[in-house]
Amino acid sequence: LRPCRNNGGRVLPPSPPGLPIIGSMHQLGRGHHHRKLQALAQRHGDIFLLWLGSVPALVVSSASVAEEVLKNQDHRWRQLRRIAVVHLLSVKRVDSFRALREEEVASLVARIRATGASDDERGRLRAVNMSELIVSLTYTVISKAAFGNKLGGMDPGSCRAMMKEVADLLETVAVSDMFPRLRWLDWATGLDAKIGRTARKLDNVLERALQEHEKKPEDEDEAADLLDDLLLVIKEGGEGLNLDRIDVKGLILDLFIGGIDTTSKAIEWAMAYLIKNPREMANVQEEVRQVAGPQGVLEEHLGRMSRHAGSPERSHADTKLHGYNIPAKTRVIINAWAIGRDKESWENAEEFLPERFMHNAIDYNSKDFRFIPFSTGRRGCPGIAFATRLAELALANLLYHFDWELPEGQDVESFEVMESSGLSPSLKSALTLVAKPLQATLQTSICALSEKWGDAT
Numbered sequence: 240l241r242p243c244r245n246n247g248g249r250v251l252p253p254s255p256p257g258l259p260i261i262g263s264m265h266q267l268g269r270g271h272h273h274r275k276l277q278a279l280a281q282r283h284g285d286i287f288l289l290w291l292g293s294v295p296a297l298v299v300s301s302a303s304v305a306e307e308v309l310k311n312q313d314h315r316w317r318q319l320r321r322i323a324v325v326h327l328l329s330v331k332r333v334d335s336f337r338a339l340r341e342e343e344v345a346s347l348v349a350r351i352r353a354t355g356a357s358d359d360e361r362g363r364l365r366a367v368n369m370s371e372l373i374v375s376l377t378y379t380v381i382s383k384a385a386f387g388n389k390l391g392g393m394d395p396g397s398c399r400a401m402m403k404e405v406a407d408l409l410e411t412v413a414v415s416d417m418f419p420r421l422r423w424l425d426w427a428t429g430l431d432a433k434i435g436r437t438a439r440k441l442d443n444v445l446e447r448a449l450q451e452h453e454k455k456p457e458d459e460d461e462a463a464d465l466l467d468d469l470l471l472v473i474k475e476g477g478e479g480l481n482l483d484r485i486d487v488k489g490l491i492l493d494l495f496i497g498g499i500d501t502t503s504k505a506i507e508w509a510m511a512y513l514i515k516n517p518r519e520m521a522n523v524q525e526e527v528r529q530v531a532g533p534q535g536v537l538e539e540h541l542g543r544m545s546r547h548a549g550s551p552e553r554s555h556a557d558t559k560l561h562g563y564n565i566p567a568k569t570r571v572i573i574n575a576w577a578i579g580r581d582k583e584s585w586e587n588a589e590e591f592l593p594e595r596f597m598h599n600a601i602d603y604n605s606k607d608f609r610f611i612p613f614s615t616g617r618r619g620c621p622g623i624a625f626a627t628r629l630a631e632l633a634l635a636n637l638l639y640h641f642d643w644e645l646p647e648g649q650d651v652e653s654f655e656v657m658e659s660s661g662l663s664p665s666l667k668s669a670l671t672l673v674a675k676p677l678q679a680t681l682q683t684s685i686c687a688l689s690e691k692w693g694d695a696t
C-alpha cells in the first residue's frame with residue numbers, strides 16, 4: 240500500500256501492507272516473532288515500520304543500522320543503570336563472587352551425578368532434566384549474590400514461582416500497548432488486577448529482604464551482598480544520588496529478571512547445539528580436558544581456552560535514520576537474532592560453528608554490531624561480566640565431568656534444536672540428557688581395550 244509513505248513531506252520507512260485498525264499485527268502471528276520479523280525484513284528491507292495497532296514500531300535487522308540506532312540515537316542515561324554498572328556488576332565486583340560460582344557449579348555437577356545415577360540391574364544411567372538444573376544454578380547464584388546466603392529470608396521455591404509469574408506478565412501483550420486509547424480494556428479483562436496482585440506480592444518479598452538488610456549490624460561477619468552494596472551507596476550519597484525504596488527494590492528486581500533466565504538459556508542452548516554437533520562437542524571437550532586440573536575447571540583455567548569468549552526502546556524526539564524520518568515515540572525493535580544470521584555478515588550463517596569465536600576474533604561486547612546478544616550502548620546489558628563468567632564456568636565443567644548422550648530411543652538426527660515462543664525463548668522441550676561421568680567413561684574405554692587386547696593390557 241505504501242512502500243515509502245510520504246507523510247507531510249517526511250519520508251517514512253517502508254512498511255508492510257496493513258489492515259484497518261490492527262495495522263500489521265496479523266503479520267506477527269502468535270509466536271516466534273524474531274523469525275516473522277526476519278521474513279518481513281527480507282521483503283521490506285533492513286529498516287521498516289510496522290504498525291502494531293495504532294503504535295508505530297521501527298524494525299532494524301542489519302548490523303549497520305543497529306549500530307546507528309544504538310550508538311547515536313539513544314541519549315538516555317539513567318542513574319540506576321550507572322549504579323548497576325559502576326557498583327553492582329563491575330568486573331571487580333563480579334570477580335569477588337568467584338568462590339560462590341565455583342561452589343555452586345561443583346554442586347551442580349554433584350546433583351547431575353546423583354540424579355543420573357543408575358537404579359536398574361543393567362547399570363543404565365537415568366536421563367537428567369538439564370533445563371531444570373541449569374536454571375536452578377543461575378537462580379541460586381544470582382539470589383545469593385543479591386541477598387547473601389539467607390536469600391533475604393525467602394523460600395527459594397515460592398520466590399521462583401513468583402519470578403515466573405512476573406516473566407509471564409512481561410510476555411503478555413496488553414491491549415493498551417497497541418491501542419493506547421483502549422486502556423480501559425486492560426481493566427475490563429482483569430489484566431490490571433493481575434498485575435496489581437503480582438506487584439504487591441513482589442513488593443512484600445523485596446521489602447522483607449530490604450528490612451533484614453537494614454537491620455544487619457555493620458560489623459556482622461557475613462560477606463556483603465549486592466543489596467548491602469546498594470544501601471551503602473545510598474548512605475554515602477555520592478554522585479548526587481536521590482533514590483527511594485522503590486528505586487532500590489526495582490534495581491534488585493531488574494537483576495533477577497535480567498539475569499536468571501538469560502544466563503540459564505545461554506548455557507542450555509550451547510549444550511543443545513553441542514549435542515546436535517558431535518564433532519564440535521568432541522573438539523571442545525578435548526580442549527577443556529587438556530586445560531583443566533583433576534578437580535575440574537576453575538576460573539583460572541577459562542582464560543587458557545581458545546573458545547573462551549572475551550525491551551523495546553522508544554525514540555524520544557523526531558529523528559532521522561538512513562534517510563528516513565522517524566517520528567517521536569516510535570518503538571524500536573532490533574532483531575538481534577536476524578542480525579546474527581545475516582548472510583551478508585556471516586559465512587554459512589545458519590551453521591553452528593564455534594570456531595568463528597575462537598581467539599576472541601569477534602567482540603560481542605559492543606564493538607562488533609554483527610553479534611549483539613547483550614545489545615550495546617547505553618541500553619546494553621550491565622550484567623555481561625556476571626553472565627559470561629558463570630556461563631563459561633558451568634559449561635566447561637559440564638563438558639569436563641561428563642560425556643553426554645541423548646536418552647534411549649532418540650538420535651542426533653531427529654533431535655530438534657528449536658525454540659519456544661516468548662520474550663527470551665528457551666528450547667521448545669526441556670533438555671533431557673544422559674550424563675556419563677568421566678570416570679565411568681574412562682573405565683569403559685579401559686574395559687574396551689582389555690577386551691580387544693586381552694590380559695596384556
Ligand code: HEM
Nearest residue numbers: 320493497498501502505550612613614618620622625626
Ligand atoms: C547470557 C546472559 C544475558 C544476556 C544474553 C543478556 C542480554 C541483555 C540485553 C539484550 C539487554 C538489553 C535489553 C534492552 O534493550 O532493553 C539486557 C539488559 C539488562 N541486563 Fe542482561 N543479559 C544477560 C545476563 C544478565 C545478568 C546475569 C544480569 C545481572 C545479574 C543482567 C542484568 C541486566 C539488567 C539490569 C538490564 C537492564 C539494563 C537497563 O535497563 O539499562 N543481565 N540484558
